[in-house]
Amino acid sequence: MHAIEVKNLVKRFDGITAVENVSFTVPEGAIFGLIGRNGAGKTTTLRMLMNVYMPDEGEVLVRGASAGHEFRERSGYLPEERGLYKKLKVFETLLFFAELKNAYGKEVEEKAVEYLKKFDLYDRRNSKLEDLSKGNQQKIQFLSTIIHNPDFLVLDEPFSGLDPVNTNILKEIILDLKKQGKVIIFSTHLMDFAERMCDTITMIDKGKVILAGNLQEIKAKFAEGTVKIVCDGDIGYLQDLPYVEKLTTFGNTATVKVTEGGYVQDVLKKMVEKDTRVHSFISNEITLHEIFIALAGDDNDVHVQSGGKNA
Amino acid sequence: MLNRRILVILKREILTRLFSKAFIIMTLLIPLFMFGIIGFQVFVNTYESDHGTTLKIVAPNTYAMQKFQAAFAQADVVKNGTYKISFDTLGGKTGEAYTQEYKEKLLQEKLNGIFIVPEKALENKEINYYSTNPNNPTVFGKVRSVINEVLIDMYFKDRSLSKSDKEFVRKGVNFESFRVTKNQKIEEEGSGNLILSFIFTFFLYFSLLMIGTNLMRSVIEEKSSKIVEVILSSVNAKELMIGKILGTAITGLVQMAIWLIPIVVVAQTSLFALPENFQIKVDLWMLGYFLYNFVVSLVTYLGIFAAVGAMFDSDQDAQSGMWPVMILIMIPFFIAMGLPARGDNSLSMITSMLPFTALMVMPARLALISVPAWQVLVSIVVNIGLMLTTFSLAGKIYRVGILATGKKATYQDLVKWLKIK
Structure with missing residues (x-):
């Protein structure tokens, strides 16, 4: 059984088809890359996966069952367009996002402390988000995606706008989460990242899938x-x-x-x-x-x- | 309808709003501001800067002069020293000629006015008043009844009139107002409920504006800071909107409670001795209706404000785009504010049962007059129908709007959004 199976997703805006019949499967424990250039339909596809957009056609299956609230609770989503409540404090921000995913209580608070310490942000836990540097805001944004210990991670262009240090930190976290058996889906237009990290890829262009499969197999075939x-x-x-x-x-x-x-x-x-x-x-x-x-x-x-x- | 996700959103809305400095300050300032306006009006209306007024009453003859002297000696204004009144006789001069002699004094305001009572006045009560400020109702109000008494006494001097006859003749006409309701008891009415209807309307108007723009800002913030997409990956748009509206409505209710409790205390207890004329009559069901009406108004208007917020990316754009909502609040407000003069005419009756206007006109009407039950019922049905309609339309606009980016949305786009399944 596939961890996630996307079947024939279609999305149209104002008569323009942004995503046309996109299907792909994500195996368990894999890092899956959705690749394509800007405007190819990656974000729209991920939004449909996360139910931010209702697909016009098609469906998303998670471990064989239709994706519902349980899936969304068990997944962390980092959109390409990021944002946090500027006036909210760091610690409260993490707890709020955890609570949205039905995770609360002592365990989450301990996890939040652990993450904040790991990222050198523990002493800023009572600062408002607006008082943090952009790099630190990005860290908090990412932490709020994983604070509830999700099984699935959906990251839309996670490396865009990150400086080299944060890029490396993020890469390590992703690989670490993979070791823990999480399913990671990310989209990118940066091919070298995809090449270094992904086990499986799906390439889309102009809303259509043009290539899909295990990265090593694809490379062998094309090489x-x-x-x-x-x-x-x-x-x-x-x-x-x-x-x-x-x-x-x-x-x-x-x-x-x-x-x-x-x-x-x-x-x-x-x-x-x-x-x-x-x-x-x-x-x-x-x-x-x-x-x-x-x-x-x-x-x-x-x-x-x-x-x-x-x- | 309420699920865990809605509650999380609702909780955050309440916490961030209720404890924000701006909210606390505004909640305290608005009643002060309102009572300030009322107090100022009352002050302006009742403030009489007439202490130390000096007047001269010029009688046609010595006998009349003595009569005036005796009567004014008993009058309160003279006894408590507010007015100083001197007396004189015309001595055959015309009123104008007499006044000429005192012109200088009048201009210097050493003398504030001269009442000339000519011979003829004993028959027709026509009295001339000479002053630099001749149309002064305060002076007239204080002097009229005393002069009238003297004239009546003199007129009836030679006719045999019993004391009670004279008293009857002396007395002016006095209106006391009573409110007729379905209740058995007919109650005497002061202007307290006029103030109450004003307060109801005013509070409702301010609360809707304040709470509504707050919600709109928060929607815009979530949209422009892009946080909405993260939230939408956990909560769907409808849940987000319901959570935000209910959370905001609860803060609105708390605010309204803070505003109304002093009024209920004043109305129901004798802690503050209001002048009898300002007694407020609030019965519990009127208060109940007001609260129901407030909740329905909040949900109706908050839905609209949320939809407007979802259309725009910045406060500036929203300010210029929110005029249709402002009209929907202002028109009912002005109709309700004009109500005291015509609480029972057909305009107020009809508007108290129309969508939007019913939300402000009906509570104000209820405070003023006895409204037939069927009209209240129609109003309730109309209000709830409106609330459900706006809520579902606003939901559609909100759902599309919060994720729409790019060019500024126009009201034409809304039609398109409403058609999206």
Whole structure:
């Protein structure tokens, strides 16, 4: 059974379809990444998951049952657009959010103290939120998401707006929560984060799922027949080879996709023949970023070479 | 209807509001302000700066002059030294000629006025008054009855009239007002209930405005600070709105109780000796009706305020966008405030049964006149119907509005929002 199963979600605004028939599954104990560029429909999907928006069509199943209040109580949600009551005190803020999730009493208070100490904020527990620095507010925001010890964590662009230190702290917490067996869903447009953290991904673009599955499997599949090249000079001639499916260049680096793994050698041979100075030639490896661009890139994002011209 | 999540929201609303400095200060200031206005009006109306007024009464002859002298010697205003009155005879002069001699004194206000009682006045009671301030009702009020008595005595001097006849003739007409109600007892009525109707209307108006804008601000704060999305992941929009409205309404009730308790104490006990004319008659069911009416008004208007708050991202935008709500509060308020003069005309009868106006006009009417039971019933049905309607419409607007971002919502957008399932 899947921890979470999203089935055929559809959401329209004013006649525009923001999310079109999105389905995916999240396995137990996994970090799941919902990836896509800005405006792809990630936030809308997560909002429907959290029942902030009612889906126009489709449903969300949690461990086989329709997602209801129990799911929402057992989950922590960190929206992309964050906010706290500015006049509320730090400690009261944490207790309020816990209470919203039906968690109260001594246990929660102890947990709050523990977290505040861990994040060096214990001596600020009676400060109003507005008196805290932005970084500390972000910490409180995140703590209020996990204070009730949720089984599911839904984080919408959790790393956006964080400084490097807080980014690292957050990354550690997420990995730590994974160890505790929590199901973590996060959305991001930052592919390297997704690549380093996710077990499973679903990539959406223009409201539709364009790729889904186990990250390692996806990478293995896409890496097959992919060559990353760093070289000098124009390599547009590769485009004309019959076994080259696609050539993507960024300055002096290029990615070549050949129709079959065996042709990788032929690419190298051709380059030597053409007297191109090759600095590096790595086969059968690909980053999520490259997969993303290969699938969802357009003229605004990348420059796909055609006709032998370097863009 | 009430679940745990609503209670969490409700609790926070009450705690953050009830103990906020602004709330406490406003709660104490508004009654002071209101009683200040009433007190000031009463003061202005009753304040008579006539101590030390000097007057001259000029009689046509010595006999009449002695009569006036004797009568005024018995009058309170002279006895307690408020007025100093000197007497004289005309000595054949015209009133104008006589006054001319004293013009200087009058202008310097060493003398405040001269009453010229010409010979003819003994027949027709036409008396001339010369003063720099000739239309002074305070002076007239204090002098009139004494002069009248003297004139009557002199007129009937040679006719054989019994003492009781004379007393009857001397006496002016006096109106005492009584309130007729369904009750057996017909009670004497002072202006206390006029004040009561004023107080009811005033409190209701201020409370709705204050509590309503508070709620609107808090909705805007949650929307603009984006906290609403976090909350909505635990609580749905309807629960959030119900929790906020009920929490705010409870603070409103507490505030109203703080305002009304002094009035009930004044009305029901003799701790404060009010002048008889200002006695307030509050029976319990009138108070009950007022409280019911207050709760219904709060929920109705708070729903509207919440919806308006959900439309806007900032207080400034909301200020300019809330005029339709202001009209919905102001019009009933002004109708209710104009009520004392025409408590029983058809405008007040109809408006006491129409949506929105019924909320303010009916309690004010009840304080003033005896309203037929069927009208009260119609009013209750209309009020509750209105409350349910506004609540469900406001809920729809709120649900869409709090998550809407981007351009400022217009009242055209509302129609669109209302159509969203």
